Amino acid sequence: MQHEYGSGGKVTSTLVAHTKRVNSVRWIVGVEYETELVSGSTDHTAIVWSWKDGKYIPFVLKGHESNVNIVDGLYKSNTTVVVTVGMDSTLKIWCRKAPPEEFCISQTLNYGYSICIGVRISFLPSTDTLILACALDNSNIELYVEDDQFNLSTTLKGHEDWVRGLDFTVDDKGDLILASSSQDCYIRLWRITTKYLEQTNFDNILKTKIGDFKIYIDSILTGHEGWVYSVHWNPKSTQLLSASLDKSMIIWELDLESNLWLEKIRVGEVGGNTLGFYGGVFSPDGESILAHSYHGAFHIWNNQEEYWEPSVTIGGHFGEVTDLAWEPQGEFLMTVSSDQTTRIHAPWSKSGEPVTWHEIARPQVHGYDLSSIAILSRYRFASSAEEKVIRTFEAPKNFVENFRRICNIQERENEMESGPKGASVPSLGLSNKAVFSNDYEDEKEDSHFTAVTLTEPPTEETLLQNTLWPEVQKLYGHGYEVYSLASSPDGLLLASACKATTPEHAAILLWETANWTQVQKLMSHTLTVAQMSFSPDSSHLLSVSRDRRWSLFSKSSQNKFELVATTDKKTSVHTRIIWCCSWSHDSKYFTTGSRDGKVVVWTKSATQIKNGILGEYETASRHLELKNESVTAIAFAPGLVLGSYLVAMGLESGVIRCYKWSPEEWQHVLFLDKSSAHHLTVKRMSFRPVFGKAGHDRDDQNLLQLASCGSDNSVIVHNIEVK
Structure with missing residues (x-):
């Protein structure tokens, strides 16, 4: 299996016909x-x-x-x-x-x-x-x-x-x-x-x-x-x-001399916070055993001369995947889920074997369902859950070392020299506590962390205990559960919004990532902000909301964000909740998608004449309407494709559509059905920030990677060839 399907196996087919579990x-x-x-x-x-x-x-x-x-x-x-x-x-x-x-x-x-x-x-x-x-x-x-x-x-x-x-x-x-x-x-x-x-x-x-x-x-x-x-x-x-x-799991075998069934091999977990195995099977040749556990993980052991070695296998979330984000250079993908975990997925290959994607770390194992994630830099991110607090994390040295080995990443900077080695969660706690090299003896009783040297993706046991990231800051300011996050591409600002039924609670908070102070409170919406997105040049912040409006904030000469455009019932085009938004790579256009199936591209007016609450902004072309569909996720490609913009749309039905867009027309170019995309709601999509495949040395201008996640618990990286 491993040689035919890559270094650690992969999903080859998704069969969709059932309507429930x-x-x-x-x-x-x-x-x-x-x-x-x-x-x-x-x-x-x-x-x-x-x-x-x-x-x-x-x-x-x-x-x-x-x-x-x-x-x-x-x-x-x-x-x-x-x-x-x-x-x-x-x-x-x-x-x-x-x-x-x-x-x-x-x-x-x-x-x-x-x-x-x-x-x-x-x-x-x-x-x-x-x-x-x-x-x-x-x-x-x-x-x-x-x-x-x-x-x-x-x-x-x-x-x-x-x-x-x-x-x-x-x-x-x-x-x-x-x-x-x-x-x-x-x-x-x-x-x-x-x-x-x-x-x-x-x-x-x-x-x-x-x-x-x-x-x-x-x-x-x-x-x-x-x-x-x-x-x-x-x-x-x-x-x-x-x-x-x-x-x-135990392998039992009949002893011919005593005519008794004896335990030959016992494999499994020692300690940890898992709840055991739900099932196990032999491979067709009898040389491997595969198990699945309570937390939705697969475990595999291979027989190496009568010694059963744990090996790399596929895995993933066991709850709805609510958000995802690419590392700024597109080297790995981070996801958060209602299974209360944050996971890092990255490509890995052994010499001479195909590249396969695997989970390489689980930075956060939380006590609340996670709702959103924002990556601030390669080794920093913020996440939110069904709580009023935003938590920020930094990678420990052990992760950086293992990431470079597993993904063959060569980095010039010699960072993390004095940082923590890893992290652990105290009993009855929710915060990942940093573990330093000189703390091992002191922390031994309280910490489950053990530094591990990895040359291949970790097993489930390692992921659970030894790949956590230390929590560096908690951000307080929201009155209800934090629902959405966004980070500026330059990594200097973090925007957050919470569930809201009043304008006061629907405010967007801006945080400075250098010192984690709240620098602004942006008022515009009256209900929950569903998604936010900074423009690639970090000069604009776009937000869409359950109040069926979008708002655009622009950075002023005093480095403060000001409301420059918004919509109302007459100007919105959308008649239902606006679920999603995205910016084009050149910051010229942004698009919004809503429950009524409409996708609208907006731009700054060439005449720069202010038009009421829309300010200097207007629709850039006729809108696209997908009948009897709800657009729940949307993403612009990271560059022009054959002279046009490429827009991917994820729908409530689970399918994904891609359109080439120009101010003159919408052209449908790709349809991913439920067996190729998702069979429940697409929650978020994002193109890899650069052209080409992650895990390959060179960028390929004829290939794009689109990551999507959904309510079907899956995270998918699609390869899209540009022809």
Whole structure:
């Protein structure tokens, strides 16, 4: 996987058809190379995705009256069998004869007042008869055997709490082994065989049309101290992987001498503030294990000569991503999210391997949902959350050193020599406290920080504890939660605005970044300022608001910002909330986008004749209107593209449109659908400040990178070729 898809893997496809949360996804097994998968969702449907003509085609299975929580599937001769379990207490079995026939319900099992919380389907050993294992909320496992229809054959009892994981395999003896894991912290192995063993008491017998199968407990595995959420058999050997909320995963293996199942490998986290693993799987070759955890992160370990090494993998936010900003030279991207973290994403490549993007630091792990970010310089930023305080941060030496190594950045300046080494968060605190080199011994009890030397992107454990940035200042002044931030390109000023229902609270505060003092209070709006943007020459500040108006402030000869233009109902063009704004690279034009689907470009009038509250400003061309759409994010390209300005628009539906604009016309040039862009609201977009790809030595004037983030928890960097 790693060699084919780059240094640490990457997202290759996004499948969009569900309208609500996806609860379960499984490959349909039974062939050498799987090309179909099935997913279940809170939207009451399951979908079978079939690979055809270079893309996945969805086939929707409708029949449940509530959430679909678990799915599974396999191939039987020329029939595809899919099992779906819903919160309506039903289990449905869907069959499809050889394509192109459609799926139809062949059977429905009703559990009455019980709920099925786990399901697996397989073949009885050495037969083509299907067996279905269902874990119920009474801690029992029901086994159904196919006989034209699935009939309840026996019930396996033993677990003392809910069974969360099930998996089948066939061992070297030809017997079928069912592994079950439970919230009672135990794993049970059930052997299903046709062989007669005198010393074994068969409490359970499967009666089928082809004969009787005996079932007995083969082993009970103890080793976890928390709920065991999943079990998965190694496809290449009889090894079992278990994942638990005790922050560990264990590989179990049968010891032939003692005939006991023993713990062979244990991997996971020691300490930290995570809540363990929700699931784990072996790779197809059995040489890697992948886990996902409570905080939405992936963890991967690779087998290196019987030593399992943690490796680089993909990751991202697990909450709505509310804002993003490029580092001034475009070397990395910073994002903030309602998952209460600030993250830094950057390109990385090993020698001879493709460049892939990874999270390289998590400067802020907060206690409130984050709302906005403003980068002041390469190693300084400010962020806001659902609190009245603005927090500012500076990079520690450890980050600067690791960033230069991971991204191969050569910098002339020899800064950060006397700065802090890292940061840590005190118990019950929200502020990142600086940790200095000479403080290690003193701080050891209070600090979780350990300086690490990285040559590749950090693992989740390192990100959580060792990549924080020290907080340097708190800025107080707003009466309600801070909603938006903007920094001037020269890094000298920071603008902030909070949620507001009155003109007093809708004021924009200007801060001087040299000494963190409030230098101005700009009054114009009456409701929350949705977004602000400084012009590239730092001489103007543009703001847009829920009051359906925009305001433009200009720097005077006394270095004070003054209101020079604004709109009202007659002049605004927009009739709904204005969500977004952006400046052209030359500071000549700015654009606004609103909920009514209108995009308007504004400029200073050539005649310079003042026109009421618009002052010397006017529309630069006819406006663009996107019918039945809401424009929630907008961005100008960092330069002219084939002689025209390029404007990217993110919509509430999740799609992104790009237009070439000139005062004479709008020309649509690019459409990114939900599978390429976002499937929920686009929250913010920004072009890389320079042409070319981040992570490459030279700038390419024929390529742009557009970063976007959305309510679907994703951050995407799009490569746009200029032709």
